[in-house]
Each structure stands twice: as C-alpha cells, then as structure tokens.
Amino acid sequence: MKDIQNYPLLAHNTFGMDVRAARFIEYDNVDELTDLLRKEGGRLHPLLHIGGGSNLLFSGNYPGTVLHSAIKGFEVVAEDADKVEVRVGAGEVWDDFVAYAVANGWYGAENLSAIPGEVGASAVQNIGAYGVEVKDLIVAVETLAADTAERRVFTNAECGYAYRESVFKKELKGRYIVTHVVYRLGKRPVFHLDYGNIRAELERRACEPTLETVRDVVMSIRASKLPDPKVLGNAGSFFMNPVVPRSLFETLRERYPDMPHYDVDNDRVKIPAGWMIDRCGWKGKALGRAAVHDRQALVLVNLGGATGEEVMHLAHEVARSVHDTFGIDIRPEVNYI
Numbered sequence: 001m002k003d004i005q006n007y008p009l010l011a012h013n014t015f016g017m018d019v020r021a022a023r024f025i026e027y028d029n030v031d032e033l034t035d036l037l038r039k040e041g042g043r044l045h046p047l048l049h050i051g052g053g054s055n056l057l058f059s060g061n062y063p064g065t066v067l068h069s070a071i072k073g074f075e076v077v078a079e080d081a082d083k084v085e086v087r088v089g090a091g092e093v094w095d096d097f098v099a100y101a102v103a104n105g106w107y108g109a110e111n112l113s114a115i116p117g118e119v120g121a122s123a124v125q126n127i128g129a130y131g132v133e134v135k136d137l138i139v140a141v142e143t144l145a146a147d148t149a150e151r152r153v154f155t156n157a158e159c160g161y162a163y164r165e166s167v168f169k170k171e172l173k174g175r176y177i178v179t180h181v182v183y184r185l186g187k188r189p190v191f192h193l194d195y196g197n198i199r200a201e202l203e204r205r206a207c208e209p210t211l212e213t214v215r216d217v218v219m220s221i222r223a224s225k226l227p228d229p230k231v232l233g234n235a236g237s238f239f240m241n242p243v244v245p246r247s248l249f250e251t252l253r254e255r256y257p258d259m260p261h262y263d264v265d266n267d268r269v270k271i272p273a274g275w276m277i278d279r280c281g282w283k284g285k286a287l288g289r290a291a292v293h294d295r296q297a298l299v300l301v302n303l304g305g306a307t308g309e310e311v312m313h314l315a316h317e318v319a320r321s322v323h324d325t326f327g328i329d330i331r332p333e334v335n336y337i
Contacts, residue, residue, distance in 0.1 A: 001025065001026065001027050001028060001032050001036075002024070002025065002026040003023070003024075003025050004023070004024045004025075005022065005023055006020055006021075006022065007020060007021045007023065007024030007066070008020050009021055009024075009053070009058065009062070009066065012050060012052075012053040012066070012068070013050075013053035013054075013056050013057075013058060014052070014053055014054045014116060014229035014233065014234060014235055014236075015056070015057055015058070015229075015233045015234060015235055015302050015308075015311065016229070016233030016302050017057070017058040017233075017302075017307070017308055019058045019060060019061050019062065019308075020061045020062070021048075021061070021062040021064070021065070021066040022061075022062065022063050022064055022065070023044075023064070023065040023066070024065070024066045024068070025044075025065060025066070025067050025068070026067075026068045026069075026070050027067070027068075027069065027070065027071075028070045028071065029071060030071065030144070030151075030179050033067075033069075033144055033149070033177065033179065034144060034149045037144065037145075037146065037147075037148075037149035038149045041147070044064070044065040044067075045064055045065070046062075046063060046064030046065070047064055047065050047067065047146065047174070048062060048064065048065070048066050048067070048337065049066075049067040049068070049069075049146075049174075049177050050066055050067070050068055051068075051069075051090075051117050051118035051119075051120050051121035052093065052094075052116055052117040052118045052121065054116035054117040054121075054229070054235055054236060055117065055121065055125060055235055055236075055333065055334055055335055056235070056334065056335050056337055057235065057308050057311055057312065057334050057335065057336050057337065058308050058337045059307070059308035059309055059312065059336065059337065060308065062337065067177070068091075069089070069090045069091035069118070069120055069177075069178075069179070070091045071089035071090050071091045071092075071179055071180070072089045072091055072092055073087075073088070073089045073092070074086055074087075074088055074089075074092070074097070074100055075087045075088075077182060081187065082186065082187055082188060083184055083185065083186055083187060084104075084106055084184070084185050084187065085139055085182055085183065085184050085185075086100075086101070086106075086182070086183050086185065087142075087180050087181075087182045088119045088180060088181050088182075088183065089119065089179075089180055090118065090119050090120030090178045090179050090180060090181065091118060091119070091120065092118060092119045093117075093118055093119075094112070094115055094116070094117050094118055094119055094121075094122050094127070095113060095114055095115065095116075097109065097119055097183075098110065098112055098113050098215070099113075099215075101183075101185055101211075102211045102212060102215050105187070105211065106185035106186065106187065106211075107185060107186040107187070107188065107189060107190055107191075107211065108132075108136070108137050108183075108184075108185040108186050108190075109132075109137060109183070109185060110191075110211050110214045110215045110218065111129055111130040111131060111132040111192055111195075111198075111214065111218055112127060112128070112129055112130075112132055112134065112218075113215045113218045113219050113222075114218065114219045114222045114223070115127050115129060115236070116229070116236060119181050120177075120178035120179075120181065121178075122134045122181065123138060123141045123159070123166070123168070123178055123181045124166055124168040124169060124178060125164065125166070125169070125333075126161050126162070126163070126164055126165060126166050128163070128164070129218070129222075130192065130195045130196045130198060130218060131192040131194065131195030131196075132192055133161070133163070134183075135156065135159070135161035135166075137183045137184060137185065138156050138159065138161075138181060138182070138183060138184075139155075139156060139182040139183065139184045140153050140154065140155055140156070140181075140182040141153070141154040141159055141168075141178055141180075141181055141182075142154075142178070142179050142180040142181070142182070143176040143177055143178050143179060144176065144177050144179060145175065145176055145177075146174060146175055146176060146177055147175070152176065154167075154176075163240070163241075163243065163270075164240050164333055189209075189210075189211075191209045191214060193209060193214070195262070196221060197221055198214065198217055198218065198221070201217045201220070201221060202214075202217055205217070224295075225295055225296040225299075226293075226296060226299060227293055227295075227299065227301060232293075232301045232302065232303070233301060233302030233306070234293070234299050234300065234301045234302065235300075235333075235334045236299065237274075237298045237299065237333055238298060238299060238300040238315060238332060238333060238334050239273040239274075239277075239298060239315075239318075239319070239330045239331065239332055239333060240273065240330065240331050240332075240333045241270050241271065241272050241273050242270070242271055242273060242328050242329065242330055242331075243264055243268050243269070243270050244268065244269055244270075244271060244328055245267065245268060245269075246266070246267055246268060246269050248327070248328075249261055249269040249271065252271075252326060252327075256279070259271065259275065260272055260275055271328065272298075273298055273322070273330045274296060274297045274298030275297075276322045276325070276326055276328065276330070277292065277297040277298065277318055277321075277322060277330075278297040279325070280318070280321040280322055280325050282297055282318050282321065283297040286303060287310070287313060287314045287317065288306065288310050288313075288314075289302065289303045289304060289305050289306035289307075289310055290302060290303065290306045290310045290311045290313070290314040291303050291314070292314070292318065300314055300315060300318075308336075308337075312336060315332055318330075319331075
C-alpha cells in the first residue's frame with residue numbers, strides 16, 4: 001500500500017491540472033482497504049476516491065485524502081451456453097476489460113471501447129457510448145461502506161441507474177467504495193451498429209461486423225474526434241446530452257430542421273449537446289487557456305497551464321449560450337472538485 005503526503009495529482013487527472021493532495025493512499029486489495037477504514041475512519045476526511053481521473057476537474061489542491069484502488073483481476077464466476085459473468089477488480093483499466101472480453105469472444109462491451117477510466121468508476125458513472133450503457137452489462141457492484149468498512153453488494157436494480165447517473169452519484173455519493181464489479185456478457189453475436197457512424201464505417205471498410213471490427217471502428221471514430229489527453233488535457237465529453245420533452249424538440253425542429261436527435265421514449269428525446277454548442281459558434285473558440293475543441297464541440301480542453309476555474313468559466317459561458325439559444329440546460333458530466 002502506498003501512503004504519501006503532499007502528493008502530486010498531475011498524473012491522476014486527464015485535464016492536466018497541476019494540483020496536490022494533502023495525502024494519497026493506494027491500496028492493493030480489499031483487506032488493506034478494510035483495515036485502513038477501520039483504523040483511521042474519520043481521520044481520512046475530507047475523502048475523495050478516484051479512478052483514472054478522466055472525469056474530474058480540480059479547482060485547486062485537495063485538502064484531504066485521495067484514495068485510489070489497485071485491485072486487479074478478471075474472474076469468471078458464472079457461465080452457460082449463452083452468457084458469461086465476469087468479476088473484475090475496480091482498479092483495472094476499463095478498456096483492458098473490453099479488450100479481454102473481445103479476445104474471449106464475449107459480446108456487449110465492444111461499443112464502450114477506448115473510454116478512459118477504470119472499472120470501479122464505470123459502475124459509478126454509468127458510462128455509455130454508441131447506444132450502449134454499462135448498466136446493461138452490470139449484474140452486481142461489490143463495495144465497502146466508507147464509514148464502517150462493512151461489505152455490501154448492490155444488485156443492478158439497487159444501483160438506481162439512469163443516463164450517466166447512479167445511486168453512487170446521488171443519495172449515496174461518497175458513502176460506498178467500489179471494490180469489484182460483476183458484468184454479464186453474451187456468447188452469441190448481438191451488435192449495436194445504428195448509433196453514430198459505426199455501420200457506415202463498417203460499410204466503407206467493406207467489413208462484416210465482428211467483435212474485432214466493431215471495436216476497431218469504435219476506437220478509430222473516437223480517435224478521430226477526441227484529443228489525446230497526453231497531448232491536450234481534457235476529460236472527454238464534458239457535458240451530458242440533454243433529454244427534453246418531445247414537444248420542445250418538435251418546436252425547435254421547426255427552426256432547426258437539421259437538428260439531430262435520438263428517441264428515448266414516446267415522450268422524450270435526447271439532443272446532442274455537441275451539436276447545439278457547435279451551432280452557438282463555440283467550436284474551436286478559446287477563453288484564455290481553456291477552449292472548446294476544434295473537432296468535437298462536446299470536449300473542453302486545457303490549452304496549457306489552464307486552471308480549473310478557467311475551464312469552469314468556459315463551461316458556464318457555453319452552457320449559458322446554449323440555454324439562451326435553445327432554451328435547454330446542459331449539465332457537466334465532469335465532476336468539479
């Protein structure tokens with residue numbers, strides 16, 4: 001277990017914020033975490049548990065303890081002719097799990113290729129892309145209570161999943177630490193190809209859909225749109241795509257016939273936030289050292305040396321512009337720390 005004072009967090013946040021934690025602890029297994037929580041308890045507070053740091057925006061140094069999981073491992077815990085259940089350590093890199101699933105011929109996670117972050121965070125954030133959300137794969141989430149170290153396993157239903165939401169982001173925020181996640185994957189070919197440009201890119205390449213070709217296409221599309229955080233600090237999609245009443249969408253479509261959308265149900269429609277930001281003229285525009293990416297308006301970037309406050313100010317101005325233009329509120333997907 002690592003336990004370091006005044007620890008630099010530059011390598012632990014993809015926005016590239018050069019901030020420090022008063023204390024940083026990285027544990028290797030559930031027993032280490034259990035002992036830590038029981039022995040130190042309230043002395044760890046304020047407490048922040050992080051994954052890969054791909055969904056965080058620090059406004060300054062963190063005055064408390066930052067925890068990070070190094071729990072690793074893939075374990076098949078159930079299997080039949082149609083499906084397999086895999087228990088994965090929270091500290092595994094998410095895309096390593098996707099690669100593992102594809103290599104084993106298991107279906108379901110391939111559309112979520114190349115999403116940054118770790119397995120534990122996938123269950124908290126309900127990550128999603130190209131018509132798939134991780135909630136559709138999760139069977140159970142194993143946790144420890146942050147205050148008592150008591151073990152609790154949450155079923156999928158108990159996680160309260162919704163678009164980019166879970167009980168761990170809302171009423172139970174900060175109260176439980178994810179140690180393992182159990183995913184259910186299929187053994188028979190079922191693909192989701194109609195979101196984004198997946199089908200069109202497969203056709204352009206004259207490829208049949210397989211786990212390998214779909215994963216490769218998804219990774220290629222993401223790389224063409226999203227900047228590498230090692231080169232340009234960012235957290236991927238900064239804003240969530242808003243879900244609005246169908247009546248509002250129909251009214252807006254009279255003014256904007258080319259407005260893209262995705263039906264959620266009979267009464268609600270999801271509108272791409274990036275499209276609205278682009279229509280408001282923000283793509284490629286900078287405020288100080290923070291900017292809207294010139295290829296994907298949903299991504300805010302650190303041009304070099306930006307502070308968290310600068311990025312937050314840019315996000316506020318972008319959201320205000322979208323509201324003034326479309327009457328729609330867009331909310332950050334990124335967590336402000």
